[in-house]
Amino acid sequence: MISFEVQDMTCGHCASTITKAVQATDQAAQVHIDLAAHRVDIETSAADTQALSAAISEAGYTPVPLTQ
Numbered sequence: 001m002i003s004f005e006v007q008d009m010t011c012g013h014c015a016s017t018i019t020k021a022v023q024a025t026d027q028a029a030q031v032h033i034d035l036a037a038h039r040v041d042i043e044t045s046a047a048d049t050q051a052l053s054a055a056i057s058e059a060g061y062t063p064v065p066l067t068q
């Protein structure tokens with residue numbers, strides 16, 4: 001599991017944009033979003049933290065990796 005805090009993810013639209021960005025990186029990724037906590041948990045076996053961070057950044061958000 002790879003987790004990020006994304007403070008500028010504030011609504012369902014943001015959540016779906018981020019989900020699409022992650023799944024463009026790994027289409028099999030499972031994305032769990034907690035809007036209230038501004039947290040994104042990603043189950044992936046194909047993408048690493050750097051690639052996912054870049055994808056979320058390119059979608060216009062500011063991901064902060066959370067150490068496991």
Ligand SMILES: [Cu+2]
Pocket residue numbers: 009010011012013014015
């Ligand atoms: Cu939004």
